[in-house]
Amino acid sequence: MAHMIVENPGLVALRLAEEQACAGYLAARREMVRLAARVALVGRLVTEQPARPDFRAALATVATAHGVAVQRTDLAWTRWHRAQLRTDAHWTETQRRHG
Secondary structure, three states: OOOOOOOOHHHHHHHHHHHHHHHHHHHHHHHHHHHHHHHHHHHHHHHHOOOOHHHHHHHHHHHHHHHHHHHHHHHHHHHHHHHHHHHHHHHHHHHHHHO
């Protein structure tokens, strides 16, 4: 008879939470990178045509959005890191009890 490995349900839940936190981080990072490219593009337009107030306003808007995205990415990374630590701690505790 084949051996079945039964995962600890608590560990499975923590791994799922870790994967979801990772997905949140990756989405936030993609947005941050996209906005950084936009800042560079609009920044070049401002450099080329500094008299255009609409370009300067657009740069201010996208730079603010990028700053918010950086904060969101940092928070998402922190959440992902904490999720990893919770999973690791639970796994370690489980191994200690069963090992």
